[in-house]
Amino acid sequence: MIQVDMINEVIDLNKILTGLNPSEHGAQIIFSGAVRNHNEGKKVLAVSYDAHQVLAKNIFQQISEEAQNKWGPDLSIYLVHRLGRLEVGEVSVVIIVSSRHRDASFQGSRYLIEQLKIRAPIWKKEHYAEGDSEWLQGHALGEQKATS
Amino acid sequence: MSPTKEIQIKLFGAFREFSADGTLVLTVTGQESAYEVKNLLTQKLSEKEKVKFDVKALVAKSVLATDSKVLDDADLAGHLNLSLLPPVCGG
Numbered sequence: 642m643i644q645v646d647m648i649n650e651v652i653d654l655n656k657i658l659t660g661l662n663p664s665e666h667g668a669q670i671i672f673s674g675a676v677r678n679h680n681e682g683k684k685v686l687a688v689s690y691d692a693h694q695v696l697a698k699n700i701f702q703q704i705s706e707e708a709q710n711k712w713g714p715d716l717s718i719y720l721v722h723r724l725g726r727l728e729v730g731e732v733s734v735v736i737i738v739s740s741r742h743r744d745a746s747f748q749g750s751r752y753l754i755e756q757l758k759i760r761a762p763i764w765k766k767e768h769y770a771e772g773d774s775e776w777l778q779g780h781a782l783g784e785q786k787a788t789s
Numbered sequence: 790m791s792p793t794k795e796i797q798i799k800l801f802g803a804f805r806e807f808s809a810d811g812t813l814v815l816t817v818t819g820q821e822s823a824y825e826v827k828n829l830l831t832q833k834l835s836e837k838e839k840v841k842f843d844v845k846a847l848v849a850k851s852v853l854a855t856d857s858k859v860l861d862d863a864d865l866a867g868h869l870n871l872s873l874l875p876p877v878c879g880g
Contacts, residue, residue, distance in 0.1 A: 674880050691802055692879070693872055695856045722879060734880050754880060762854070762872075763879030764802030776803040779878030781850045782859055 643709070645701035646721045647694050652732045661737060663717055668743035670750040674734040676727045680777075684770035689726045690733060693762040697722070704756040708738075711752065712745040720753060722763060791818040798830065799872040803847060807837045823853050823865050830873060851875045 642663070654673070662669050676688045705718045719737040727733055734757070738750040757763075759780045768774045798813045805811050815829055831848045853860045854872045 690879070691805065693799070693801055693854070693856075693874065696854060696858075696872070696874075697879075699857060758880045759877070761879045762801065762874050762877055764875065765878055766802075776875075777878045779802075779876035781876045782852045782874060 642717045643702065643705040644719045645698055645705060647692060647697060648721060648723055649725050650723075652721055652723055652735050654732075654735060657719060657721070657735065657737065661717070661719055662739050663715075665715070666717060666739040666741055668741070668746040669737065669739040670743075670746040672734075672736040672738075672750050672754055673732050674754070675732050676729050678729045680767060683767075685729060685767050686770055687726055687728045687768045688733070689766045689768065689774075690722070690724045691764045691766070692722070692724055694724075697761045697763055700761045701757070704753055704760065707756070708749045708752050712740065712749045716740050716745055716749050718749070718753065720757070722757070722761070726768075791820065793818055794869070796868065797870050799870070801872065802875045803842065804834070804851075804873055804875060806841070807834055819866060821865070823860060826853060826865065826871075827851070827873075847875055848873070 678685055701720050705720060708718060709716045717739040722734045723732065736750055736753050738746045740746045740749065764776060764779065766774055766776045793816050795814050795816055798815055800808055800811050800813060813833060815833060817826065817829065827848050831845050834844045852874050853865065854874050855868055
């Protein structure tokens, strides 16, 4: 199973988890990314996310299929990314991977977040306590390695 | 002189600051490479008043895409709607 989405509303983890864990799966990894209160020495108040939504969902689907090719077709994947302005502590991305045994879930989850960071057309603008804002420099599409 | 046509470029991330509706119209012949289209975009964006960063450098690191895939030079011809995608940083 693969489910991917981009939403403007708060990510409701309890709602997502309902019915997600197939009974044949003994392992489930939940990765949650949230807005951090600092970056490179500056106090961050919020982050605004922008995305090419259609292409981003295509990339989510692609990387999910790649994960299933690597760790087995029964790998169950749910991936959602939020858009718009998020305050510090709010959840921006959730990746839930389940599998029969834990190793596939751990590796699949790590693969998905790393690939999302370097391949999904998503951008973030940080809003600082000093009152200024800045679009973050990212990874040129085609580059290989995520750093944070 | 080759006939020209207009293509619409959707802007994202830092480039959104240049256009209220997030798009830019570019006049092309349809024979340009991705490199040449990006040069035209650099010229057009550099004319805008809101320039706060090195437009040429950011466009150079950006790619052109359709709604379904990132394009290379060979894919470029015939598309009337493109997107300019700067370096990404989701998560």
